[in-house]
Amino acid sequence: MIKEKIMLILAAGVMAAIGMAIIGDYIVAAIETSKTGEPVDVSAEVMTLVQTALGGVIGIIGGYFGAKGSKD
Numbered sequence: 001m002i003k004e005k006i007m008l009i010l011a012a013g014v015m016a017a018i019g020m021a022i023i024g025d026y027i028v029a030a031i032e033t034s035k036t037g038e039p040v041d042v043s044a045e046v047m048t049l050v051q052t053a054l055g056g057v058i059g060i061i062g063g064y065f066g067a068k069g070s071k072d
Contacts, residue, residue, distance in 0.1 A: 007064055014057045018050050 025046040032040040 003064075007061060011057055011061055014053060018053050021046055022050060 025042045029040045029042050
């Protein structure tokens with residue numbers, strides 16, 4: 001029971017951090033666009049970070065439930 005809660009907290013925390021990074025990057029791009037008047041793209045590094053983090057979370061959760069399923 002405690003392991004499931006830990007996995008839920010881990011997944012929710014990482015997803016919240018990813019969401020904050022995406023929202024923050026779009027806010028920064030919007031502010032820079034409004035200041036300069038020229039369109040500013042979102043950071044490619046942030047999108048790469050999001051892709052890597054999502055892959056990691058999926059791997060961790062999949063590994064946990066895969067091991068749990070083979071154990072039962």
